Amino acid sequence: METTEAVEEEQEIKDPKAAEEILASFPQKKRHLIPILDKIQQSYRYLPPNIMELVMQYLRISRAQLYGVISFYPQFRIVEPGKYILKLCYGTACFVKGAPIIADKIKEVYHIGAGETDAKKLFTLQLASCLGNCGAAPMAIIGDDTHGSIDPEVTQSLLGSYEDKE
Numbered sequence: 306m307e308t309t310e311a312v313e314e315e316q317e318i319k320d321p322k323a324a325e326e327i328l329a330s331f332p333q334k335k336r337h338l339i340p341i342l343d344k345i346q347q348s349y350r351y352l353p354p355n356i357m358e359l360v361m362q363y364l365r366i367s368r369a370q371l372y373g374v375i376s377f378y379p380q381f382r383i384v385e386p387g388k389y390i391l392k393l394c395y396g397t398a399c400f401v402k403g404a405p406i407i408a409d410k411i412k413e414v415y416h417i418g419a420g421e422t423d424a425k426k427l428f429t430l431q432l433a434s435c436l437g438n439c440g441a442a443p444m445a446i447i448g449d450d451t452h453g454s455i456d457p458e459v460t461q462s463l464l465g466s467y468e469d470k471e
């Protein structure tokens with residue numbers, strides 16, 4: 306696993322304006338940390354290191370306290386994700402109907418596994434639990450779009466269509 310220092314070194318500095326507005330909307334109390342992080346992630350799509358410095362100063366908490374909380378909650382991201390989050394359902398129905406073969410295809414074409422982002426920063430792969438539409442297994446969500454009854458070839462062509470939009 307990457308250390309927070311290694312992650313910080315390779316990430317760009319983000320404009321703090323939106324974070325400053327978010328912080329100003331909360332009292333300076335530690336108990337607001339999680340809602341603050343939620344809002345910051347909604348705004349920046351992840352938790353940029355330079356913005357986390359502002360959070361530490363604002364709430365007067367240590368780096369260990371902050372990253373202890375962040376690492377406890379899987380929804381928080383400390384690395385900038387790809388433009389599209391690709392959620393591949395790994396629930397039982399989708400698994401049985403071929404989700405692992407689709408994951409192999411994604412690995413072959415984009416060189417990414419679970420939690421990783423491709424070199425063009427277009428796709429971040431997440432393996433999801435049941436997406437609630439097992440009748441259309443295997444399922445995936447790409448960005449805001451839901452796709453059912455996919456297979457490796459369909460998935461490759463779908464992802465290609467997102468690439469073509471760029």
Ligand code: FES
Nearest residue numbers: 394396399435436
């Ligand atoms: S297991 Fe994939 S949608 Fe239910």
